[in-house]
Amino acid sequence: MPLPAVAYASEPAVDAASGDDAFEPQLGRHGKDVMWLPTPDALVARMLSMAGLGPQDKLVDLGSGDGKIVIAAARDFQAQALGVEFDPKMVEVSRRNAQDAGVSERARFVQGDIFEAEFPQATVVAMYLLPELNLRLRPKLMAMAPGTRIVTHQFDMGRWQPDEASLMANRAGYLWIVPANAGGQWQLNYPLEGETGQARLDIAQIFQKIQGSAELGALKTTLRQPRLSGERIAFAFTDARGELREFNGVIQGERMRGTVTGPQGSASFTAKRIGAAPPIGGSGPPSQQELNAAAAALGGE
Ligand SMILES: C[S@@+](CC[C@H](N)C(=O)[O-])C[C@H]1O[C@@H](n2cnc3c(N)ncnc32)[C@H](O)[C@@H]1O
Structure with missing residues (x-):
């Protein structure tokens, strides 16, 4: 999205004297790391x-x-x-x-x-x-x-x-x-006509973007339309019976719970993370390259 230009070159501005004693700041007033300009x-x-x-x-x-x-x-x-x-x-x-x-x-x-x-x-x-x-x-x-x-x-x-x-x-x-941390391996359990459906999820996460796979016995398949928004997670896969199962849930620490919907209707599912959660991709300090790109983008305005 193109950004409208706003002058950020910071020169200390002189404050205007107002009619009374109340201090009235001027636009562009010098600030510690950035000048003062109000958001419209x-x-x-x-x-x-x-x-x-x-x-x-x-x-x-x-x-x-x-x-x-x-x-x-x-x-x-x-x-x-x-x-x-x-x-x-x-x-x-x-x-x-x-x-x-x-x-x-x-x-x-x-x-x-x-x-x-x-x-x-x-x-x-x-x-x-x-x-x-x-x-x-x-x-x-x-x-x-x-x-x-x-x-x-x-x-x-x-x-x-x-x-x-x-x-x-x-x-x-x-x-x-x-985003919550959805990364790593999860043991997923969901009801399946009297028995428990089981899958091993493997999820990779960079910022709020996730992708992954589900392993169900001999079958390994990608997660369809995986989405993460805060604690809320959604994904789907076609199971070993060839039936689409859609999962909508929340992540709370090492646990996930929510609703799975399939051809027979909706039911509750749970999942538990196996092992330690990997750090969320991108959660560390920005690289020098990223900082340079940010400085260059500003200079180019
Ligand atoms: C661009 S203005 C935004 C003001 C307000 N948030 C708005 O959107 O209308 C940035 C403000 O940050 C202040 N500021 C700059 N560096 C700062 C710092 N290190 N710590 C706290 N405030 C800072 C400036 O004094 C200025 O008032």
């Missing part, structure tokens, strides 16, 4: 709705600027929201804006560095940073609880393909869903 309202709304944000969620905006994403999350989606912002003046502005919007209780701000902040409780992470910063944060984001949603403005996450990409009024917004 329409894209804020789109990012938060792509994330499926709701009252049960805890959102964190990494580099929260004037607080608009955090405030929209609290005001329009009733979420608990936190902004992490390095610039103390911007923290001041965002707290004032939250108060003006009447959401100070649900919209909080802390002064800090996004590379030192801990946010394990977050169920949604928002970012409008730079390609290289996204990549540097990627291992930490991928290690969050499966199902955590990450939304960004303008910049993607390199080899980790988004689950959804949108253009809203010509601005790009992306969504990722942190």
Whole structure:
């Protein structure tokens, strides 16, 4: 998806004097790792709705600027929201804006560095940073609880393909869903007319993309349309009787459970991982090549 150009060359900007004593930041205000530019309202709304944000969620905006994403999350989606912002003046502005919007209780701000902040409780992470910063944060984001949603403005996450990409009024917004670890070997059991159907699954995973095979006695067959979204997994295969069986389930640690549908109807299935889960492909630090590509993509805008 082509990205609209946004100037990111950061020159410290001089703050305009306002009529009263309240500090008013200027667009392009110098920031620690990236300058301040606000995400347009329409894209804020789109990012938060792509994330499926709701009252049960805890959102964190990494580099929260004037607080608009955090405030929209609290005001329009009733979420608990936190902004992490390095610039103390911007923290001041965002707290004032939250108060003006009447959401100070649900919209909080802390002064800090996004590379030192801990946010394990977050169920949604928002970012409008730079390609290289996204990549540097990627291992930490991928290690969050499966199902955590990450939304960004303008910049993607390199080899980790988004689950959804949108253009809203010509601005790009992306969504990722942190995948569970589905990799390795699984012993699968499912009911089969009074007996137990058994298969050995072998699943390889890179980011949220999975592929694999099922071994049923003398038969080995590929998994048909394997999909992973957070904890949810789906796949199918044609069994040794020549019958299509479709599996929809959830992964919780070393266990998988859900519903299998075949010609005779639906029933429950379970699976247990055999041995240790391999690390998810791509979950380590980005390669220098990827970092170089991110820097080059930005330079080319
Ligand atoms: C492009 S603005 C995005 C603001 C807001 N998230 C939005 O989308 O409207 C990036 C913000 O990150 C802040 N920032 C830059 N480096 C940071 C760091 N290392 N830790 C915390 N905040 C940082 C900047 O001060 C700026 O306010």
